Amino acid sequence: MLVAVMAAATALPQLYWMIFGKPVRTPFIMYSCVDDLFMIQRTGETMVREDTRGNQYTREEYEEKLPMLYMRQLMLSGTMMDTIRGIAIDAREVNNARSTFRYKPSDRYTPDPGLYPLFEAESGRANLEMPEDYFRITWRMEFTDAKTNKVDEEKSRLFSAALYHKGFQFPAVKIAGIPTTRKSCDEGYLVVDAAHQLFHVKMVRGKPYVRNVELPEGLRFEHIACVDFRDRLYYAYLIDKGGETWILTQDDYMLVKLPVGSFNPASEDMRIYGDFFNYNVIFNGDGFVRAVALDKDFNKIDEYGETWKIRMELPEGKAFTWLFPGTLKLESPNSNFLKFRVEVNPVARWIWLSLALAALHFLLLSRGKGYTLRKNLTGHLADLAIIVVSGIFGFLAVNIFPNRFFD
Amino acid sequence: MLIRSMIFKEWVKVRWFLLLYTLLAVLAVAYIFIRVRHDITFHEANNYWYFILFQGHSWFRLLRYIPLAGGLVLAVAQYFPETVNKRIKLTFHLPVEENRSLLMMMQFGTLCLLACFLLLFLLLCGLSRVWFPTEIIFSAVVSVTPWFLAGFAAYYLAALIILEPVWLRRILYLLVAAAFVPLYLTGSVPGGYGPAILALFLLTCLLSVALLFSGYRFRKGEM
Structure with a gap:
């Protein structure tokens, strides 16, 4: 029954x-660096392109309002402007500053692989190579060789000791990295230990590199997503238990909270598009979309939201x-x-x-x-x-x- | 003595089907590992682990419908002969309480399936230890457990449908089974079934008594 x-x-x-x-059909919202307001594109039976003041645009006009996004198209049609906000536009710089990131709840709520490849961060080679072994961090940091399916005792001891000396509390509760050879370079992993401390772990010329990142009191992370952007400003986007988003800056390990408000990482998406002038942070959940525009120093400029049934x-x-x-x-x-x-x-x-x-x-x-x-x-x-x-x-x-x- | 001969009767009905099925299923598991060995030789172990850990490659996916098939084969072998000329009524005339004899048949079938599935499961775990670390084996275990439970569920539901005397009800039961069994076989990332396993296990246990419905109706003489 x-x-x-x-x-x-x-x-x-x-x-x-x-x-x-x-x-x-969620409207696509982007901040225009030309008009300093949000542009909205609605798909549906008819495509509508407008701004927050209600002005409607043709496709060409719309693309001209978002030159950072449609640069290639504008260059092709010869309508790309030379200067924006008084700054001469250089295609390479624009490309360098471009970044896309998407978080969806299933990135967080998914089985952990438990084993990760640790790449050589400074191999002297142009391309990354898949290592022969994989590591786990349980009662120690343990490397298992894939070919023999046996633990590499020497390497395991070396890395475990390095972690231990930096005050790491075993086991790891979260291991975040970009486990692929298809990235520009390797920055290892960000690891949260049993005492909620954050560590940066990588392998440099076969030796462990471990750095304990100082965290504000009581900060606990829900999710960490490492990124590999051309401008190398930060290692990762980190989402804390309260749904606030942080970045961890490259080399000086500063945690910066993005002034974008909190969201629910269990049910809402977050997208972050970076360009030469701004960051667009867009939250999308059941029945709403909310976009926040930040400048390049991560200060909030503007916010726009829509709800629907x-x-x-x-x-x-x-x-x-x-x-x-x-x-x-x-x-x-x-x-x-x-x-x-x-x-x-x-x-x-x-x-x-x-x-x-x-x-x-x-x-x-x-x-x-x-x-x-x-x-x-x-x-x-x-x-x-x-x-x-x-x-x-x-x-x-x-x-x-x-x-x-x-x- | 009577119980023993009843068990013997069940064994006579299912033995060849069970042995043939077990043989084929063991061959399937063997094929899985021949494949694993081949892929590791051709793609290198580290790359193969990578496919499994980060690209969702499920090396055991061949196993998905095999327990289901086992449950169906056993149910047909065990219960179909009973419906021919309504032979099961003879069973109900034996000096054994009717529900008890039905339960006995079902327990016998369950034990046969359990023995067979246990063999497959241990073979899978044991052989995978040669090539894989615990993390990979664990996620495989989480993934295949619902498939084995599906085998039991299919056995109970098939028994219910086969023993049901009225055709209309058979079709209704079939519809329910068709909506229910896919719950065990939903595609997921390796290890994704973890939080559902306990509930599925309990449901499977509940299903095991469903057979009594049909038996009850059969001996009531409903046509």
Whole structure:
């Protein structure tokens, strides 16, 4: 019975949204360094490009307002301006200053690999090479050779000792890096230890490099995303437990909090686009988008946000709340972990349908042979209760698996 | 004595199917590791580990539907002969309580599946220790556990459907099974199933008693 309720609660809403679901089109918001305001591009049946004052633009005009983003196009059409804000534009400098970063909740909520490759940071070679071994940081820092599947004792001792001497408390609770050879250079890993201290660990000419980063009192990180940008201003974006975003500057290890406000890393996206003049920090969650423009010294210049109706407030969502008590699902767009997620509908309209179905079930029962009211009530109380609680799912389940043990 | 001969009857029904299935499944596991060995030789172990750790390569994915197939094969072998001429009614005329004889059949099937799956599981873990570190093995274990549970779930649901006397109900049960079993087989990143395993295990245990429904209805003489 429970199985049938679960099967119905998984399959029916899925089918419903497959049929009636509509895509949510998030407007694309970018700060214009020409007009010093936000430009908005809306996709949909017709493409609308406008600014926050309500002026509408053609595609060409829109691109000219965002020369840092559309530089290639503007150069091709010959409409790229020579100076912006009195600064002569050099294509190489613009390219150098460009950076894109995206955080999505499933970056954080995903199984840890547990093993990471430690690259040689100063190999003297132009390209990075995949090391032969992988490390884990449990009760010590341990390197396992992939070919033999055996621990390299000497290297493990060397690195464990280096960590230990810098005050590292084993084991590591978070290891963040860019484990790929397709990056411009290697900066190792940022590691959070068991005492919530932050360390920078890398391998320089075969020797460990360990640096303890001084943190403000009580700062705990939810997520660390290392970056590899051409301008080499910082190692990583760090999101703390309160949802604030920090950067860790290159070489001098300063933690700088971005004045962009907090967000919920469990359910919201964050994008950071850097260009020659500004940083655009864009938060996107269920029913809203919020953009903050920063200057190159990370001071806040402007902010703009929009909200729209979430799915459950739209006609198809309202119909959904009438029909179904909620949804049961394993997957979530915000996590790579599977577990049973029960989402009860925000409005309890479904209770009417549940009661109606329970009444219908009761009527069907009383039409059967040899049933008396008392027998009906006592024998099928469980069924009726299931229908009231789980609505249409329970109604189907009860009728597929009749509770005949009570006969 | 009666119970022993009943068990013997179950064994006679399933033995060839079970042995053949086990043989094929063991061959599948062997193939997985032949493949692993081949890929490691051709791509170097460090690169192969990299595919697994950071690119979501699941080296054991061949195993996905194998336990499911096992559950179905066993259920068909064990229960289909009972529906021919409604032979199961004979079982119910034996001087053993009816639910007990049904439960006994089911326990027998469960134990057969368990033995077979345990063999596959241990083979998988044992052999993977040759090439892989604990982290990789652990995430593989988390990924394959729901697949093995799916085998049990399929066995119970198939038994329920096969023993069900009324065709309409059979189809309804089939629909429920078709909506339910995919919960065990949802694609996920290696290790992603971790938080769901306990719930799936409990559900599978619950399913194991579902068979009693059909048996109950069968002996009530519903057609």
